[in-house]
Amino acid sequence: MQPEMRKALLIIGFISIALGVNAQKSYDYGLFMGMTEKHIHTILPIPDSNGLGYAAGGYYRYSMNARYSLRGGINAGFDKVTFTPNMVDAFGLFEFNFHPLNPKLAKKSVSSYIAVGLSYLIDIPLYQTISQTPNASIGKYMVRNIRIPFHVGVRYNATPNLTFGIEWALRKGFQQDYEIPDAPVNNFMISNWRSHVGITIGYLVSNYCKTCPFYENERKKIK
Secondary structure: OOHHHHHHHHHHHHHHHHOOOOOOOEEEEEEEEEEEEEEEOOOOOEEOOOOOEEEEEEEEEEEOOOOEEEEEEEEEEEOOOOOOEEEEEEEEEEEEEOOOOOOOOHHHOEEEEEEEEEEEEEEHHHHHHHHOOOOOOHHHHHHOOEEEEEEEEEEEEEEOOEEEEEEEEEEEOOOOEOOOOOOOEOOOOOOOEEEEEEEEEEEEEEOOOOOOHHHHHHHHHHO
16 A cells, blocks of 8 residues: 555544544443532532431443543432431433543543533432322422532543542432421422532443554554
8 A cells, every 4th residue: 555545544544533433432330439418508508417428329421532421320328327328319411521531541541520411319308208298299399309410520540441530519409398297388498409529430441443443553554
């Protein structure tokens, strides 16, 4: 093959990568471990009197390219004294990395990120309360479990297959205040905010250049 043809193929490979044709896609799945806490008030969330509880969960993240990712997962909260479950949170997020991440390049192994999306969070003590409240609408309660999550964190590719992260997440809710034996009222002082903080440990599977082997081969030949 002529050098000009090789260079032409290499240019096509670069264009394909720039357009994100499967060359920069990867995914990782892993664990979250940390703490969780309920908050009161709506403008400035303040921790409630129950304090921190334990949290654990799992996630799956699909990276479309070096900056953008889609992530889904489930977290659970546990009472710090009795270790009984007090929260279940299923979520879907869109993540943006402030710095491009590439598991095969050491200089692109760390980035801070933000994420937003939707979550469905069930506060188990509140569910137990509403189930005992006369004339309470279970339908309205279930709809109001939808929350808006916001995540801030730092992600580090320690090796091409191992990722670590530190993350803080906040959940904005729209639940009503159910007090036995009274009917539900719009008192936004309970269960409308919850935060998680902890670490993530993930296993990364990269698809870099699996669909464009000619790129790697031609690049080596030119060198």
